[in-house]
Amino acid sequence: MANKLSVGRLLVYAALVLVAVYYLMPLYVMLTTSFKTLDDIRQGNLLSLPQAWSPDAWSKAWSSACTGIECGGMKGFFMNSVRMTVPAVLISTMIGAVNGYVVSMWRFKGSDALFTMLLVGCFIPFQVVLLPMAQLLGWLGIANTTTGLVLVHVIYGTAFTTLFFRNFYVTVPDELVKAGRIDGAGFWTIFFRILLPVSGPIFVVCIIWQFTQIWNDFLFGVVFAAGESQPITVALNNLVNTSTGVKEYNVDMASAIIAALPTLFVYMVAGRYFVRGLTAGAVKG
Amino acid sequence: MASLSINNVCKTYNNGTDVLKGIDIAIDDGQFLILVGPSGCGKSTLLNMIAGLDDISSGDIRIGERRVNDLSPKDRDIAMVFQSYALYPSMSVRQNISFGLEIRKQPKAEIDATVNRVAEMLQITHLLERKPSQLSGGQRQRVAMGRALARNPSIFLFDEPLSNLDAKLRVEMRTEIKLMHQRLRSTIVYVTHDQIEAMTLGDRIAVMKDGIVQQFGSPQEIYDNPANLFVAGFIGSPSMNFIPATVVESAGGLGVKVCDDHGCVVLPLPHNRAKLSAWIGKEVIFGIRPEQITDARTAHREGLPQMDCHVKVIEPTGPDTLIFVTLNETKVCCRAHPTEAKRPGDAMQLVFDVSKAVLFDPKTEVRIA
Ligand SMILES: Nc1ncnc2c1ncn2[C@@H]1O[C@H](COP(=O)(O)OP(=O)(O)OP(=O)(O)O)[C@@H](O)[C@H]1O
Ligand SMILES: [Mg+2]
Numbered sequence: 001m002a003n004k005l006s007v008g009r010l011l012v013y014a015a016l017v018l019v020a021v022y023y024l025m026p027l028y029v030m031l032t033t034s035f036k037t038l039d040d041i042r043q044g045n046l047l048s049l050p051q052a053w054s055p056d057a058w059s060k061a062w063s064s065a066c067t068g069i070e071c072g073g074m075k076g077f078f079m080n081s082v083r084m085t086v087p088a089v090l091i092s093t094m095i096g097a098v099n100g101y102v103v104s105m106w107r108f109k110g111s112d113a114l115f116t117m118l119l120v121g122c123f124i125p126f127q128v129v130l131l132p133m134a135q136l137l138g139w140l141g142i143a144n145t146t147t148g149l150v151l152v153h154v155i156y157g158t159a160f161t162t163l164f165f166r167n168f169y170v171t172v173p174d175e176l177v178k179a180g181r182i183d184g185a186g187f188w189t190i191f192f193r194i195l196l197p198v199s200g201p202i203f204v205v206c207i208i209w210q211f212t213q214i215w216n217d218f219l220f221g222v223v224f225a226a227g228e229s230q231p232i233t234v235a236l237n238n239l240v241n242t243s244t245g246v247k248e249y250n251v252d253m254a255s256a257i258i259a260a261l262p263t264l265f266v267y268m269v270a271g272r273y274f275v276r277g278l279t280a281g282a283v284k285g
Numbered sequence: 286m287a288s289l290s291i292n293n294v295c296k297t298y299n300n301g302t303d304v305l306k307g308i309d310i311a312i313d314d315g316q317f318l319i320l321v322g323p324s325g326c327g328k329s330t331l332l333n334m335i336a337g338l339d340d341i342s343s344g345d346i347r348i349g350e351r352r353v354n355d356l357s358p359k360d361r362d363i364a365m366v367f368q369s370y371a372l373y374p375s376m377s378v379r380q381n382i383s384f385g386l387e388i389r390k391q392p393k394a395e396i397d398a399t400v401n402r403v404a405e406m407l408q409i410t411h412l413l414e415r416k417p418s419q420l421s422g423g424q425r426q427r428v429a430m431g432r433a434l435a436r437n438p439s440i441f442l443f444d445e446p447l448s449n450l451d452a453k454l455r456v457e458m459r460t461e462i463k464l465m466h467q468r469l470r471s472t473i474v475y476v477t478h479d480q481i482e483a484m485t486l487g488d489r490i491a492v493m494k495d496g497i498v499q500q501f502g503s504p505q506e507i508y509d510n511p512a513n514l515f516v517a518g519f520i521g522s523p524s525m526n527f528i529p530a531t532v533v534e535s536a537g538g539l540g541v542k543v544c545d546d547h548g549c550v551v552l553p554l555p556h557n558r559a560k561l562s563a564w565i566g567k568e569v570i571f572g573i574r575p576e577q578i579t580d581a582r583t584a585h586r587e588g589l590p591q592m593d594c595h596v597k598v599i600e601p602t603g604p605d606t607l608i609f610v611t612l613n614e615t616k617v618c619c620r621a622h623p624t625e626a627k628r629p630g631d632a633m634q635l636v637f638d639v640s641k642a643v644l645f646d647p648k649t650e651v652r653i654a
Contacts, residue, residue, distance in 0.1 A: 173371065178365075180373075182359070182363065183359075183385030183432075185388050193384070194375070
């Protein structure tokens with residue numbers, strides 16, 4: 001490597017730094033604001049650091065901020081979101097894995113048509129399914145519950161997860177399945193013993209995708225859940241829009257960060273495996 | 286162990302390609318069947334059909350007395366080595382070999398003993414704890430062999446199991462397979478591109494082309510009496526010479542006339558005159574194997590037709606030297622003793638042993654005599 005930077009390189013770096021700053025600025029403002037006191041916010045400017053770092057806004061956001069008439073903070077809704085997201089992600093991923101396995105390895109008459117129909121599922125806008133879905137949840141007696149939300153997300157997510165797994169399994173040589181069948185293994189043995197162990201990378205991709213989608217979803221949450229069972233995205237909206245007395249920007253910011261933390265966390269933890277999994281999977285046995 | 290019979294089996298894929306067009310093959314219990322043919326002629330497809338991995342479009346497959354058309358692979362009692370190895374990537378070599386045995390609920394001690402025995406035979410004992418991705422191509426291939434050999438099925442199906450091994454290992458493994466076959470008398474269907482494997486291993490050879498069996502018989506039969514031009518050219522290395530030549534009357538019989546730039550000779554044909562009378566004066570394809578055109582010392586027989594030919598190229602192979610000459614404007618390969626071979630550009634006396642020569646119809650490519 002040449003040890004002096006060329007003009008071109010300098011320009012590239014400058015552009016990158018600029019873009020990075022542009023993207024990080026809101027995060028910076030949110031973080032600093034969340035640690036300021038209200039007085040501090042009123043006096044200082046948007047970009048200044050807090051005069052004294054105060055965690056008060058965070059504890060208020062977590063346990064006593066008002067969302068509408070309730071004043072229990074975000075914690076209950078955070079748990080709602082966890083209770084909704086974890087099962088929905090796991091169930092939709094497992095269903096997607098089995099679907100993908102069938103569609104790619106056990107072609108049957110009409111399996112291509114089935115797959116195409118599932119694909120179309122990826123392109124259906126949320127709004128279109130709202131009313132029929134509400135009806136369905138009503139019939140099943142799980143309207144306005146977390147279970148209902150899980151069901152909605154599983155149904156909606158299955159199209160994507162199936163697509164992910166199908167596209168992964170078509171790159172796995174189907175001789176593996178044939179060898180398994182000759183060895184006497186059945187449908188599930190082949191799936192669990194031969195294919196699942198090599199599916200790590202696609203599981204990570206699928207889980208990141210599903211987690212982000214479901215955790216961040218607002219529309220389904222606001223339509224299909226009420227009061228107690230609302231996910232955190234809806235609660236955040238309510239919190240920010242609750243107008244009693246002064247606007248507490250610091251609490252708003254802390255709540256928003258709380259709502260965003262899990263997805264950040266998933267990216268940071270799983271993202272590493274994501275890259276590692278992809279390169280490890282490149283060497284086929 | 287069991288016999289195998291394939292009756293009029295056809296396979297048409299969903300996209301309309303006819304891959305197998307009426308295959309008829311039958312072998313006895315304990316026989317070693319070789320499938321040979323050019324790439325894409327349907328050998329792997331036929332193996333898949335025997336294994337039950339894909340449905341046949343019509344026809345019958347019997348293993349022993351059972352008609353297996355509708356049986357799933359695991360009920361057909363077969364073991365198979367795939368052309369692409371198909372090792373389970375997440376399992377160690379040991380697990381790869383033992384997987385089928387575990388599923389068939391063999392006792393643990395028995396499985397261990399089998400794995401060790403097979404690994405020793407295939408010289409992969411030191412690799413047992415590795416993953417397939419940590420093996421070379423040849424090692425993977427041997428693991429794939431091991432997975433099949435660990436079982437004791439009615440029929441073994443091998444799809445080019447030695448194609449990736451180095452020359453020495455290939456010869457060793459070939460002998461191992463032959464030994465195993467002699468010891469166990471297992472019924473084996475074996476796909477190969479290797480002439481020597483085909484000739485040395487097989488009890489029966491089926492030569493396929495475009496989804497049709499061109500000839501089915503013992504190796505010697507196929508070598509000596511090829512049914513058509515394709516089989517004659519496909520089996521044998523270097524392959525049979527095909528010289529376009531005219532059938533003429535010669536002293537007391539018929540012959541074919543071949544010319545070099547030095548002159549011509551009429552090679553008397555050993556065949557029955559009646560069979561060939563319709564061809565007098567017409568052009569045929571005269572087929573003669575390289576070892577049947579040789580030097581006087583190697584021929585060590587008197588009274589064979591001979592001719593001085595202009596040597597174009599020589600290729601020493603060690604035990605003998607291949608001499609290329611031009612007869613009737615066709616490149617012809619001859620096999621001579623290394624010390625007798627002349628240099629390119631010189632004339633060399635070649636002796637023709639026509640007793641095993643064959644004739645083909647130039648249009649239909651069918652054997653005439
Ligand atoms: N699933 C499929 N659908 C359509 N055509 C297929 C399918 N599988 C194989 N074929 C075609 O069938 C023909 C025979 O294939 P096959 O694999 O049996 O050849 P092969 O004789 O084993 O060749 P090689 O010596 O190269 O292994 C080929 O022309 C191939 O393109
Ligand atoms: Mg093949």
